[in-house]
Amino acid sequence: MRELSRRRLGKLTIATGAAAAMGTAVAASAEAATWKVTGTAVPALAGFDNQLKAFMQARGVSGGQLAVTYKGRLVLARGYSTSAALTVEPTSLFRIASLSKSLTAAAILRLEQDGKLTLSAKVVDLLGITAPVDPRWSNITLWRLLQHLGGWDRAVSGDPNFKDAAIAQALGVPMELKHADVIKYMTAQKLDVAPGTKYAYSNFGYLLAGRVIEKVSGLSYEAYVQQKLLAPLKIKRMALGWSIAKHSGELSYESQYTGRTVLDMSGQTVAAPYGTFSMRTQDANGGWIASAPDLVRWAKMFDAPGAVLNSTSLGRVWAKPETGVEPGGAYYGLGWSVRPVTTGGTGRNTWHTGSLPGTSTLLVRTYHGMSWAVLFNRRDDPSGKPYGDIDAAMWTAANGVTTWPTHDLFPQYFA
DSSP states (O other), X not given: OHHHHOOOOHHHHHHHHHHHHHHHHHHHHHHHHOOEEESOOOGGGHHHHHHHHHHHHHHTOOEEEEEEEETTEEEEEEEEESOTTOOOOTTOBEEOGGGGHHHHHHHHHHHHHTTSOOTTXXXXXXXXXXXXXXXXXXXOBHHHHHTTOSSOXXXXXXXXXXXXXXXXXXXXXXXXXXXXXXXXXXXTXXXXXXXXXXXXXXXXXXHHHHHHHHHHHSSOHHHHIIIIIIGGGTOOSOEEOOSSSOOTTBOOOOOSOEEEOSSSSSOOEEETTTTSSOTTTTXXXXXXXXXXXXXXXXXXXXXXXXXXXXXXXXHHHTOOOSSOOOTTSOEEOSSXXXXXXXXXXXXXXXXXXXXXXXXEEEEEEOTTSEEXXXXXXXXXXXXXXXXXXXXXXXXXXXXXXXXXXXXXOHHHHOO
C-alpha cells in the first residue's frame, strides 16, 4: 500500500465461427460498457466513483462496494457493478476475509476490559492445552498471539488454515475439519521461531484467539462479537459467512481458478471461492461478511472511547509490539496495521487488507479524520493487474476532494 505501507472445416463452419466470434466480441463490448451504481450520488466525491469504475472495468470485477467517512460522518455509500446480471446495493454483503481480525482482537480486549482475562495470559492455560511437542508454547501470550508474534511462520511451514487435506491425513479424520483438528495438529508440530522474536503474519494465531473468546465467554465466537461489539453500534447485518451457501443479500464470488474441495473427502474440483477453503475454520481470522457501511461504522468505534472499548483498551490496540517495527515506523498492533504520522500532523494511519479466493478488501482509517472500506467479489482475473492498487486509487480520490460534504448518511443505514 503506497501511502500506508510505504504494500474448422468448410466455408459454412468458418462463417459460423466468424459470426460466433463477432457475437462474442459484441457481447464482451456490451459487458464492458455496463456500469451500474447504487446509493446516493455525491458530486463532490465523484473522484471515488471514477476510481472504482476504472479499477473494476480494467480487471473485469463484477461487484464492488465503497463507503467513505469524513470527521465521523458517512459521506458516501455506493454499490458498483460491471455486469447487467448483477446489482450491488450499498448494503449488499461481501466476505471481508482478514478484516475480521480487528473484530477478534477487539473481542479479546473487551474480555480483558470486563475482567475475564489479561493479555499477558498464556494461551496454553486459557485453552487447557497440555504437553505440546514444543515447550515454547508456554511463552505464547495473548499479546503475542494478536500481534503475530506467536512463533509460527507460514513462509517456513505453511499456513495450517489452508492445509486441510494434509491435516486430515495426518490425524486420520474426515474433512471438513473442525477447529480442534487444526489445534491438535499444530500442537504436535515444532514452532518455527521462539515466541516474541519475529513478526510473522499468522491466521492460526487468530483461530486460537477465537477459541479463547469462546472458552472464556461461554458463548460462540459469533454470538459474543455480535452481542458485545456490534449490537452497541447498531450493526445488525454482519455475520459469519458460509463456505457454499449465501446469506440473504450476499454477493456471489468469482475466480478464474478451481481446486480440490476441502469440505469432504470426495476430491471433487470446485470453483475456488466455493469449497477450496473452509469458512468454518476461518471464522476468527477471516470469516465475517459485511457491507462497506458496516465496516466504516465499525472503524469509527476506534476513534474514541465508547460503549464497546474504553480508552485503556484503545491504547492497547495501537501499542507497539516487542519486535517487528519496520524501519519506516509501521507495525502490527492488535488487529490493525499501524503507521505513526508526524509530517503534516500527529496521529496514525491504520488499515487492514483482506484476501481470499473471490474476495479482496481494504479498510483504512487516516490520521486526519477520513476512513474508507472497499470490497470486491474477486481477487484475481486474466488481466494480471494487482488488486493492491486500490489503496493508491483511494488516496488519489481523497486528495482530489476540494470540499467535503456536511451530510451524514449513517442514520439512513443504521436505524
